[in-house]
Amino acid sequence: MNFHIVVCAGIVPDPLQTLESTTAPNGPGIKNEMVLPAVLDPWATSALYEAANLAAKNSGSPQNPSKVWLVSLGPKAKLQQVMMSVAQKASFELVPIDGPIGGFPDAQATAAVLADTIAAIPGLEPERLLLFGGWESATRGAGVTLQLVGERLGIGDQFQGVDAIDMHEDGSFEVLERVEGGKHQVSVCAGAPAVLGWATGNLAEPRNNPQQGMANMRTIMPALQKAKTVALEANGLNYVSVSLPKQQRTTRVEKNMNAEEIAREIVEWIGAK
Amino acid sequence: MESVLVLTHADESGAALSKGSLEAVTAGRELAGQMGAELTIGIVAEHATRMATQVAGAAKRVLAIEGEAFAQARFASDAAACEALCRAAQATFVLAPQSSRFARVMSAVAHRVGGVIDTHITAIDGAASVEAARWFYRQRIEAVVRREKRPWFLLLDAGTHSAFAGDTSQEQMEEIAIAVELPTMRTQVTGTRAPKQDAQTIRPDAKLLFVAGAGWTKKQPDGQVHVAEAGELILKFLAASGASLGSSKSLVDQGGEGHSVLPFLTHLNQIGQTGSTPRHEKGLSTCCHGEEPHVVGWRFVGERRAVSLDPNCGWTRGKADVVYIADAFEVMARVNELLEATRGK
Numbered sequence: 046m047n048f049h050i051v052v053c054a055g056i057v058p059d060p061l062q063t064l065e066s067t068t069a070p071n072g073p074g075i076k077n078e079m080v081l082p083a084v085l086d087p088w089a090t091s092a093l094y095e096a097a098n099l100a101a102k103n104s105g106s107p108q109n110p111s112k113v114w115l116v117s118l119g120p121k122a123k124l125q126q127v128m129m130s131v132a133q134k135a136s137f138e139l140v141p142i143d144g145p146i147g148g149f150p151d152a153q154a155t156a157a158v159l160a161d162t163i164a165a166i167p168g169l170e171p172e173r174l175l176l177f178g179g180w181e182s183a184t185r186g187a188g189v190t191l192q193l194v195g196e197r198l199g200i201g202d203q204f205q206g207v208d209a210i211d212m213h214e215d216g217s218f219e220v221l222e223r224v225e226g227g228k229h230q231v232s233v234c235a236g237a238p239a240v241l242g243w244a245t246g247n248l249a250e251p252r253n254n255p256q257q258g259m260a261n262m263r264t265i266m267p268a269l270q271k272a273k274t275v276a277l278e279a280n281g282l283n284y285v286s287v288s289l290p291k292q293q294r295t296t297r298v299e300k301n302m303n304a305e306e307i308a309r310e311i312v313e314w315i316g317a318k
Numbered sequence: 319m320e321s322v323l324v325l326t327h328a329d330e331s332g333a334a335l336s337k338g339s340l341e342a343v344t345a346g347r348e349l350a351g352q353m354g355a356e357l358t359i360g361i362v363a364e365h366a367t368r369m370a371t372q373v374a375g376a377a378k379r380v381l382a383i384e385g386e387a388f389a390q391a392r393f394a395s396d397a398a399a400c401e402a403l404c405r406a407a408q409a410t411f412v413l414a415p416q417s418s419r420f421a422r423v424m425s426a427v428a429h430r431v432g433g434v435i436d437t438h439i440t441a442i443d444g445a446a447s448v449e450a451a452r453w454f455y456r457q458r459i460e461a462v463v464r465r466e467k468r469p470w471f472l473l474l475d476a477g478t479h480s481a482f483a484g485d486t487s488q489e490q491m492e493e494i495a496i497a498v499e500l501p502t503m504r505t506q507v508t509g510t511r512a513p514k515q516d517a518q519t520i521r522p523d524a525k526l527l528f529v530a531g532a533g534w535t536k537k538q539p540d541g542q543v544h545v546a547e548a549g550e551l552i553l554k555f556l557a558a559s560g561a562s563l564g565s566s567k568s569l570v571d572q573g574g575e576g577h578s579v580l581p582f583l584t585h586l587n588q589i590g591q592t593g594s595t596p597r598h599e600k601g602l603s604t605c606c607h608g609e610e611p612h613v614v615g616w617r618f619v620g621e622r623r624a625v626s627l628d629p630n631c632g633w634t635r636g637k638a639d640v641v642y643i644a645d646a647f648e649v650m651a652r653v654n655e656l657l658e659a660t661r662g663k
Contacts (some may be wrong), residue, residue, distance in 0.1 A: 232507045
């Protein structure tokens with residue numbers, strides 16, 4: 046069994062950074078976003094690890110090996126910076142697109158660019174395609190882009206909030222998708238092609254492998270140099286306002302209450318009867 | 319002339335419309351009212367026509383797509399059904415709940431009918447021109463957007479509107495069954511599975527969210543870790559209070575790194591950047607130190623309290639209403655005793 050797995054993953058500001066919005070001539074953005082430390086989008090990172098794991102377990106034949114492509118849209122310089130660490134975690138071929146960063150560009154326009162890029166990947170066989178990505182990004186957080194890419198590529202089976210995939214001998218697979226109430230919906234799909242928008246999955250973060258990193262960087266650097274530059278259409282999207290929440294609570298800090306007093310206050314507060 | 323279509327689906331039982339769907343009906347009525355637009359309701363369910371009574375009085379027209387294929391929440395069948403409803407209604411605005419079922423398909427449906435979509439909408443204002451509010455960067459930045467293109471699909475976050483409860487004062491509605499041509503089904507839904515836990519700890523309808531942080535598994539004043547005791551205290555509290563359990567990323571991640579973990583925690587409990595952003599009336603965080611649970615994780619939690627050993631934790635200041643500087647082990651043990659005594663009365 047072998048697969049062609051394409052992982053769509055953007056780059057986002059490191060989650061520990063404090064963000065501030067700003068307005069630029071071409072729309073809203075994050076203040077100093079280009080100099081903020083960046084990481085690969087967290088849920089899409091899960092997708093990349095799952096893709097690498099799946100490809101390793103189903104390596105195929107030397108003539109027809111399983112393969113992982115990482116398609117990423119962002120400023121070239123930021124992509125290069127993020128790839129220095131991501132490349133050490135998994136084996137993949139980078140397909141970079143030089144374009145704007147952030148969550149404010151229109152998802153429909155982003156999806157159109159990604160779909161066109163994926164359709165043009167040399168050697169990609171659509172009938173063996175598993176399209177991976179995060180079910181939502183840490184920037185726009187809409188859960189729209191991957192679904193639209195799948196739709197544009199004509200893929201009729203999509204799964205979102207995926208935490209596990211179990212491949213069967215005949216090429217079919219079982220998928221666990223997050224649904225309401227802390228449960229998973231279990232589905233069986235006949236096989237590729239399919240779209241899987243990953244949540245956290247079940248794999249721990251792989252250890253850094255410098256040899257893997259060096260092997261990846263041999264193809265990543267030339268790919269970055271050749272990256273196509275794109276502009277994203279606004280698609281009639283207008284931002285009326287963009288603001289940071291102003292909620293600042295007056296916090297009562299209780300340093301001198303004992304456990305008994307605190308417990309009584311908590312029980313009263315939660316309204317236990 | 320603007321028009322509004324609200325798409326709805328059945329709940330887990332298959333016998334009634336989901337709560338999120340009824341909330342979307344309320345939002346649709348408000349929006350249609352503000353714009354003076356016609357409202358249509360679409361239902362996708364195995365027995366859709368039976369559910370039309372639940373939206374009696376909400377709209378003049380109800381479009382229903384039903385059949386065995388729609389008992390399953392599956393991309394291929396749901397997308398085909400929603401597309402057929404949109405084509406039949408020809409609405410300029412399509413509202414739907416941000417449920418796992420509709421979030422899976424609605425972007426594709428918007429694309430099929432030449433529309434655009436925005437999701438996780440928390441408020442809609444249709445007074446002058448239609449504007450929708452949503453959050454970016456995982457609930458850190460709020461934006462209000464407007465779009466020129468139609469149809470405009472808006473998926474509404476749960477809990478942002480009250481659930482529609484029927485309106486008998488309105489005139490009778492027209493029910494229309496819509497036929498849909500389904501593609502070949504390559505996917506079968508075989509059921510649902512709860513995570514491997516001693517008990518279900520995720521309760522979206524609970525009034526209280528209890529957040530457990532990594533401190534529960536750290537060394538205590540006696541120099542030892544007390545993971546088993548921590549797990550017992552937490553589960554006892556959840557059972558006695560009916561609270562839902564949330565966790566910080568660091569605590570859930572410890573499982574993958576081979577450290578001592580609370581066995582009932584999974585990634586589904588995680589709140590924050592890479593977890594959920596639940597909406598509960600109250601939130602109590604314990605042993606959490608960081609931005610994730612206090613800022614991102616409980617952005618939509620009403621009243622917030624924290625138990626922490628760190629009096630200088632900058633993330634609780636200004637975010638929680640009350641911070642108790644105390645040992646969570648001691649406090650929660652006593653809380654459990656009090657809850658037990660209260661229940662025994």
